Amino acid sequence: MCDRCGTTYNSIMQASRRGFLKGGVAAAASLAIPAGLLAPGQAAAAGLTTIKATHGAGLCNLGIFLAKERKLTEADGVELDFVVTPTTTDVVTLFGAGMVDVSVIPYSNFITLVDAGAPVKMVAGAGVEGCILVAAEGIRSAADLKGKSIGTFQADTLEVLAYDYMAAGGVSFADVEIKYFNTSPEMAAAFVNGAIDAVCHIEPYATQCLEQRAGSTVLTDGLDIYGQGYADCVLAARTQLLEDNPGAVKAVIKGMMVAQQQSETDTAKALADTAGIYYRTSLEALTLAQFRQPVKIDQRSNTQFFADRSASMKKMGYVRNDLPPEAVDWSLLDEVIAENADLYASLRLKSA
Incomplete structure (x- = not known):
């Protein structure tokens, strides 16, 4: 697969x-x-x-x-x-x-x-x-992401959502550390284990991230940026x-x-x-x-x-x-x- x-x-x-x-x-x-x-x-x-x-x-x-x-x-x-x-x-x-x-x-x-x-x-x-940006405890806005790390896939819809979310919040991509991953399970595990501060992921992995890292929250599910x-x-x-x-x-x-x-x-x-x-x-x-x-x-x-x-x-x-x-x-x-x-x-x- x-x-x-x-x-x-x-x-x-x-x-x-x-x-x-x-x-x-x-x-x-x-x-x-x-x-x-x-x-x-x-x-x-x-x-x-x-x-x-x-x-x-x-x-x-x-x-x-x-x-x-x-x-x-x-x-x-x-x-x-x-x-x-x-x-x-x-x-x-x-x-x-x-x-x-x-x-x-x-x-x-x-x-x-x-x-x-x-x-x-x-x-x-x-x-x-189903494109969802999940962040660790204490991160509640685009501004809170400054200086933090975000996991995503390169040139993917997930990276575009992260970019558009931050742009809407007045934060540059240059203000965060973008980390690119190779597989969906790998990226989910990195967030769950605390290796990255936020993750932009697809389902069913976004829900897995949200449930398995205590205190995490959804910053955007795309609906507030793009609509239903x-x-x-x-x-x-x-x-x-x-x-x-x-x-x-x-x-x-x-x-x-x-x-x-x-x-x-x-x-x-x-x-x-x-x-x-x-x-x-x-x-x-x-x-x-x-x-x-x-x-x-x-x-x-x-x-x-x-x-x-x-x-x-x-x-x-x-x-x-x-x-x-x-x-x-x-x-x-x-x-x-x-x-x-x-x-x-x-x-x-x-x-x-």
């Missing part, structure tokens, strides 16, 4: 944020694809079109996890094949290089790929909310696949939409089917955390949110340009919604 993470920047790279971009994401966008390694949308197994996918580790991935475990795409002729990667950096590299067809990916990583020139488009949402239903992870696809086999992408979108409906109808069963397989935490912790980071496939209402966050990432030095409007393409999502009116009407979370 892959973890949502970045590189251990301070100890390994000792470079600028722009250096991280050039060293990782930009390299992914320009990486040559070995002949015959992957023909997107063409690999077939048992009469099904196999779509290779990567994913992260948070609850925002629950939709694609259920689609895979319950074979929710197979009714429309598609088999999901997960490519296991150790880190989100590897997820970004493989997706940007065209070695997988689709990916559930933090919107921030998607933005960096687009800025680096990778031929990818956002086609649907995946999960919303803000995005975390999204579903993105290679443009070549969109051109060659849009039906396969629609099958993935529909499968994830069915997964959302199932997770909303029977949350306990959805978590039980994925705990231990994709989440390195207990079923009890997952149950406590799930309400903070639900599945939401229709994120058309977040279009402006993505553009605004690319502006934050420019200020952080990760991208040079604003996210171009054409990078976000809801057309196949529109078709899935139109063709599955009853399913869409049954969803609790949606844009319409």
Whole structure:
């Protein structure tokens, strides 16, 4: 299983944020694809079109996890094949290089790929909310973070939230020590054990941090900064696949939409089917955390949110340009919604 993470920047790279971009994401966008390694949308197994996918580790991935475990795409002729990667950096590299067809990916990583020139488009949402900044006892505001350490993942939605929270509080990122981690469990353990003063984490790990370090508190859950239903992870696809086999992408979108409906109808069963397989935490912790980071496939209402966050990432030095409007393409999502009116009407979370 892959973890949502970045590189251990301070100890390994000792470079600028722009250096991280050039060293990782930009390299992914320009990486040559070995002949015959992957023909997107063409690999077939048992009469099904196999779509290779990567994913992260948070609850925002629950939709694609259920689609895979319950074979929710197979009714429309598609088999999901997960490519296991150790880190989100590897997820970004493989997706940007065209070695997988689709990916559930933090919107921030998607933005960096687009800025680096990778031929990818956002086609649907995946999960919303659940990005949470937790601080140790005595830290109650952005001002209290001055001189303190914050753990996060580099170029991640979590780092963007920490940046936007501090900017809203009039505190510069230069006033805190940012520490980058490699895995979700590692970062949670660092906070719980007192190695860092604050942590910006996803669910179910944020709840774990809050419960296991006495006196800790939530500084922001993103709702006060962004509003209800803000995005975390999204579903993105290679443009070549969109051109060659849009039906396969629609099958993935529909499968994830069915997964959302199932997770909303029977949350306990959805978590039980994925705990231990994709989440390195207990079923009890997952149950406590799930309400903070639900599945939401229709994120058309977040279009402006993505553009605004690319502006934050420019200020952080990760991208040079604003996210171009054409990078976000809801057309196949529109078709899935139109063709599955009853399913869409049954969803609790949606844009319409």
